[in-house]
Amino acid sequence: MEIREINSGKADFMEILLIGDEDEAMVNKYLELSMLFALYDNSILTSICAVMEIDSQTVEIKNLATYPQYRNQGYASALLNFVFDRYKENYKTVILGTGENEKTLRFYKKRGFVEFDRVKNFFVDNYDRPIFEDGKQLKDMIYLKKL
Ligand SMILES: CC(C)(COP(=O)(O)OP(=O)(O)OC[C@H]1O[C@@H](n2cnc3c(N)ncnc32)[C@H](O)[C@@H]1OP(=O)(O)O)[C@@H](O)C(=O)NCCC(=O)NCCS
Secondary structure, three states, X not given: OEEEEEOOOHHHHHHHHHHHOOOHHHHHHHHOOOEEEEEEXXXXXXXXXXXXXXXXXXXXXXXXXXXXXXXXXXXXXXXXXXXXXXXXOOOOEEEEEEEOOHHHHHHHHHOOOEEEEEEXXXXXXXXXXXXXXXXXXXXXXXXXXXX
């Protein structure tokens, strides 16, 4: 397993980024401003993570995704651990925003994140069409943090 930092050609990763965030216009807003980490196993790309600096104390995970056929093998957890290690010396907090999806919230909470904020109707107000996950329309944005 190898995690590579991607500094150029970030748009080449659009296919996997769209798994974590299905709105390409949204992805394009943060992609160039983000640090991109790609996880390869036997030279095969399995997972991606985009991280953006918010302020001198905070970084935000903007995108985390694993291709469906490579899930449940610890790749996203390995990327999260890599990101914590990488930023823990220079930043206080890692935050991320996600839709109200039980599976996703459970995934992050099990890995040490706690809820600290909620933006009502974020997905209704900021996306040009309704976003559904597991058959449920996403409305509020839930913010999680890990100190
Ligand atoms: C969430 C996701 C990144 C996990 O990737 P992964 O490489 O399978 O993660 P790991 O193998 O480290 O961990 C597997 C965990 O993910 C959970 N999981 C599986 N499918 C999931 C899904 N569609 N959504 C959320 N969590 C999921 C598993 O239940 C497992 O949880 P557990 O270990 O706590 O029991 C991956 O399922 C994914 O890309 N989902 C779609 C995009 C997404 O929802 N991204 C998160 C919001 S940005």
